[in-house]
Amino acid sequence: MLLKLLNLAVTPRVAVGSDIVWVPDIRASVEQFGERYLKFIFTEKEIANCTRNKEEISCWGLAARFAAKEATMKMLRPNRDQLLPWRSIEVVQSPNGAVNIKLHAPASRMAGAAGIDQITLSMSHERDYATAVVVGMGKATYHQ
C-alpha cells in the first residue's frame, strides 16, 4: 500500500543458471588427469560424497556437481578477467541427501556484489547426462 502511495515498484533480484554435462567427458578427465583434475574442480567433501566403498568414484555424481558449479557461474556472470575458482563454488550435501550451493571467496563476494543472498540448487542425472539448475535471489530493489 505504501509502495503504491509512493508510486514505487518492487523488483526482486533473481538470477538463474543451468548446465548439462556429458558424463563420459567427466570419466575421461578422471582417467586421464586423475587427482590433478579432481582437486582442481572439487573440494575434499565433494569428492568424498561421490566416493563409494572408499575407492570407487561416481562420475555421475561428479558430473552433476560440475553442472551445478557451471550453472552457478552462469548465474553469477563473471567477466572474462574475473577469477572464479571452481572450488569456490561447493555443492554441499545434508544427511538426508538434499544438496545446495555453498559459496566461498571470491564467489561469495561476487554474489554479494550482484545482490544475491539466497541460492537454490536442483541436480539430476539420467544415463550419460547430468544437469543442474541454480536460482539466485536477493534483496528487492525499489524503483519508480
Added chain:
Amino acid sequence: MEGKIRQILKDHGRLSIDTTKLAVDSDLYQAGMTSHASVNVMLALEGVFDIEFPDRMLKRSVFESISAILTAISELKTN
C-alpha cells in the same frame, strides 16, 4: 610451442573448427571450447610444458585464444 598448443586444443578443446586453421587470436570459446574442455586444455598444457598455472592466471581470458595461451606460457617459462 604454437604447434603443441594446437595439438592440445585438437585433443582436448572439443572445438568445432580444425585447429590447424584457427587464427591465433580466434576466440576459442566461440569456436566451441566449453568450460569443462578448457579445464582439460589447462591440465594438458601444464603436463606438456611442465608448468603450473598460478591462481591469478586461472581466468577465462588466459585461455580464450592461442595467442593468449602463448603469452601465458611464455611468461611462466621466463619466470
